[in-house]
Amino acid sequence: QQQVKQSPQSLIVQKGGISIINCAYENTAFDYFPWYQQFPGKGPALLIAIRPDVSEKKEGRFTISFNKSAKQFSLHIMDSQPGDSATYFCAASRVGSARQLTFGSGTQLTVLP
Amino acid sequence: EAGVAQSPRYKIIEKRQSVAFWCNPISGHATLYWYQQILGQGPKLLIQFQNNGVVDDSQLPKDRFSAERLKGVDSTLKIQPAKLEDSAVYLCASSLGGGVSSPLHFGNGTRLTVT
Numbered sequence: 001q002q003q004v005k006q007s008p009q010s011l012i013v014q015k016g017g018i019s020i021i022n023c024a025y026e027n028t029a030f031d032y033f034p035w036y037q038q039f040p041g042k043g044p045a046l047l048i049a050i051r052p053d054v055s056e057k058k059e060g061r062f063t064i065s066f067n068k069s070a071k072q073f074s075l076h077i078m079d080s081q082p083g084d085s086a087t088y089f090c091a092a093s094r095v096g097s098a099r100q101l102t103f104g105s106g107t108q109l110t111v112l113p
Numbered sequence: 114e115a116g117v118a119q120s121p122r123y124k125i126i127e128k129r130q131s132v133a134f135w136c137n138p139i140s141g142h143a144t145l146y147w148y149q150q151i152l153g154q155g156p157k158l159l160i161q162f163q164n165n166g167v168v169d170d171s172q173l174p175k176d177r178f179s180a181e182r183l184k185g186v187d188s189t190l191k192i193q194p195a196k197l198e199d200s201a202v203y204l205c206a207s208s209l210g211g212g213v214s215s216p217l218h219f220g221n222g223t224r225l226t227v228t
Contacts, residue, residue: 006155034216043117043204043219044156089155100146100169101217103155 004092006104013111019077021107023090026071030092034101035064035075038087047088048075080111115139117220119205125226131193134223138186138207144168145182146217147190148204156204162188195227 006023013019023033034049050057050064050073057064063076077084087108091101118137126132138145143164148156159178161168164185173180177196182188192199202222208215 004155041221043206043221045219046216049216091155100158100161101156103157105155106153 004090004102004104006090006107008107009105010108011110013080013109015080015082015111015113017080017111019075019080019084019109019111021075021088021090021109022072023074023092023104024070024072025092027092027094028071029094030102032093033064033066033073034091035062036089036091036103038089038106044089077109080109082111082113085109085111117205117207117218119203119220119223121223122221123224123226125228126195128197128227129194131191132195132225133189133191134203134205134225136188136190136205136220138188138205139218142207142209142218143185144208144210144215145188146206146208147180147188148206148219150202150204150222152201159190192225195225197227200225200227 004025035047036044037047038044048059048062048064050066052068055066061078066073087106089106090104093101120135124132145162147159149159150156160170160173160180162182165182178192180190202224204219204222206217206219208217
């Protein structure tokens with residue numbers, strides 16, 4: 001019940017294209033859904049996060065779409081750039097968990113120039 | 114602000130040996146986490162501290178892993194004895210508090226290889 005399932009495992013997109021990564025969760029107590037970006041040899045860095053009281057959040061080229069009834073959320077990267085090539089992790093935490101994040105398995109994104 | 118500092122960056126040991134990792138969180142951050150990231154997987158929480166007290170260590174293999182956070186600042190994670198399956202990146206993270214408005218900041222990790 002604590003799992004967060006992420007897909008696809010890898011994604012190749014042309015420069016300027018849209019990258020879409022999907023996550024699904026089971027625990028309805030989750031109330032915070034961040035996305036992290038990780039470059040090789042670096043720790044994950046918070047990219048964008050959403051709470052379940054909104055269906056969409058946009059920050060620059062990055063958008064989270066959230067579907068509470070389906071227990072799914074996704075990351076959209078518009079106008080993808082080679083510099084966006086990294087591994088992306090979705091995560092979730094629940095009320096009272098003191099920010100104990102449960103991470104998805106990751107998506108390795110490659111943006112071709 | 115300075116980020117989360119971890120050392121060493123890399124460590125290679127033989128199975129059954131012991132190893133220790135060090136973490137210095139961002140100044141003023143009360144909450145500190147240790148995560149284990151196995152190659153190709155997402156990070157998995159091992160232990161969480163609030164100041165110098167343990168909040169949750171339910172996923173820490175206590176027969177071989179131990180962690181401490183003295184004076185509520187720096188922390189060390191120790192493995193003794195190490196097993197092959199302990200090969201992973203060990204990430205330290207910190208946050209101001211445990212609430213939703215306090216994002217986690219990760220260090221660059223220590224890559225452990227057990228041979």
